[in-house]
Amino acid sequence: MxxxxxxxxxxxxxxxxxxxxxxxxEVVKYCFPELGPLKLMPGKQYKAILQSxxxxxxxxxxxxxxxxxxxxxMQHADWLAHCIAAAAMGSRHLWQDMGLGERAAVxxxxxxxxxxxxxxxxxxxxxxxxxxxxxxxxxxKEALQPPGCAQCxxxxxxxxxxxxERT
Numbered sequence: 001m002x003x004x005x006x007x008x009x010x011x012x013x014x015x016x017x018x019x020x021x022x023x024x025x026e027v028v029k030y031c032f033p034e035l036g037p038l039k040l041m042p043g044k045q046y047k048a049i050l051q052s053x054x055x056x057x058x059x060x061x062x063x064x065x066x067x068x069x070x071x072x073x074m075q076h077a078d079w080l081a082h083c084i085a086a087a088a089m090g091s092r093h094l095w096q097d098m099g100l101g102e103r104a105a106v107x108x109x110x111x112x113x114x115x116x117x118x119x120x121x122x123x124x125x126x127x128x129x130x131x132x133x134x135x136x137x138x139x140x141k142e143a144l145q146p147p148g149c150a151q152c153x154x155x156x157x158x159x160x161x162x163x164x165e166r167t
Contacts, residue, residue, distance in 0.1 A: 001014070001017075001083050001086065001087050001097065001098045001099050002014075002015050002017070002028075003099055004087070004090070004096075004097055004098075004099050005086070009090060009091075009092070009097065010086065010087065010089065010090045010097055011052065011054075011089050011090070012049055012052060013049055013050060013052045013053045013054075013057075013086070013089075014086040014087065014089060014090070016046070016049055016050060016053075016086075017079070017082040017083055017086050018050070018053045018057050018058065018061065018082050018085065018086055019079075019082055021040055021041060021043075021046045022040075025038050025040070027079050030079075054089060056085075056088075056089070056132075056135065056144065057085045057086060057088075057089060058085075059135055059138075059139065060081075060084070060085035060088055060131060060135055061078075061081045061082055061085045063117075063131075063134060063135055063138055064077075064080075064081035064084060064085065064114055064117065064131075065077060065078055065081045067114045067115075067116040067117035068081070068113060068114055069112060069113055069114060069115040069116075072112065072113050076113070077113050077114070080109065080113050080114075081113075081114075083098065084098070084106075084109075084110075084131075088128050088131055088132070093126065093128065094106050094126070094127045094128040094131075095127070103126070103127065106127045107127070110127065117131075117134065120134065132144040132145065
């Protein structure tokens with residue numbers, strides 16, 4: 001996912017996962033020990049990037065974390081919640097923006113780390129749409145459309161509209 005952000009396929013903030021810099025370095029060290037010690041970015045630059053984090057990112061992180069599987073590491077669930085929320089701000093399918101090979105990989109991650117949320121998707125709704133629908137419900141909003149969905153060729157499948165709403 002970080003690679004997608006660095007390649008420009010996600011908003012700039014996504015490569016930080018919306019995390020404080022020291023926590024991000026901890027994640028990178030854990031996931032990519034072969035990189036060795038990394039240097040901190042100047043604080044002003046990092047703070048400027050974090051200022052572009054959309055409000056929905058933090059809300060998605062909180063929702064995911066509140067639905068974490070009790071038997072999994074809280075730290076890993078937190079890191080993964082940040083990763084999923086950052087990828088959800090991309091313009092492609094969630095599995096693509098997470099750098100995964102298929103939708104089933106997202107399902108497996110959600111089932112393992114966020115099982116209560118996973119179980120609620122009984123309609124096989126695409127994950128990004130489902131997460132934003134759950135967030136809208138949690139926030140008491142009528143609807144929240146995920147970023148980039150309107151440009152997707154599958155938009156009419158995910159968001160079917162009656163004839164009068166299409167115009």
